[in-house]
Amino acid sequence: MNIATSRFGEINVDESRIIDMRGGILGFEHLKKYMLRIQNEKNPFWWFQSVDDGKVAFVVINPFITNADYKPVIDDNDTKLLEIENTEHVVILAIVTILQNPFSVSVNLRAPIVVNAEKKIAKQVVLEDQTYPVRYYLTPAGSRDETSTTRDN
C-alpha cells in the first residue's frame, strides 16, 4: 500500500513491516500503525512514521548509543502485552525532540518505544525508574528552552 507523508512524499509501505502500536504513543493514542524508516545507515537518527497519519513522524534513536549503560526494566504487564518471549527480539527506541530555536536535542529515556521486532508489536513504555529523564539533553545547557513550564521528571 502507498501512503502520503508530509516529509517523504508518497511512500510505499510494506505491510509485513507495519508495527502495531498497542495503546499508541501518549498524545497520539488514535494512531496505531507505524513503520520504521532508516534514511541512511550511517545516521543513527531514524524515523518512526505513522502509517495512519502521514503528517506524524517521530525522530528516534537507539538509546544505547547515547547512554551505553541504559537499562530499561520492562514490567510483566508490558512483557505480556508485547508478547515478549525472547529478549533477542526486543528493539528499544527513544523519541528525540529536536528544537531549532534555540537549538536543542533531547532524548526521552523515561518513556522508550519498546518493539517486539519479531511480532511487530510496540508500546511506549513509561519506566518506573525515575532517574531516567524525559529530556536527556545531547546539546549543552546553554541552548535549552528555559521557558518550558514543565519539570524534567
Place this chain on the structure above:
Amino acid sequence: MLILTRKLGESITIGDDIRITFLEAKGKQVRIGIEAPPHIAVHREEIYQLIREQNIKAAKGDNIEKDTLPDFLEGLKKLLLKDQQEL
C-alpha cells in the same frame, strides 16, 4: 466526581477488570495497588502529562524535515565527539 471513603485493605472495582486497593496511609502519602488488564495504561498523572507534552513537541520538532536531519547530526556529532568515539 464520585467520592468514596475506604479503609486500608479495602478496594474499589471499576468495571469488570480493574481493582484498586488501598494499602497504606502515611501522613499525606497513600499507597495504592492497581490491578488492571495489560491494555489499560496506568500512569502517575504528572509523568503522563509530561510525556504526552514531550511527544507532541517531538512530533512537531520545529518542523524538522527529512533533509535537515543530517545537518543536525553533523552539529551534534561535533558536540558528542568530545566524550564519545563515534556516533
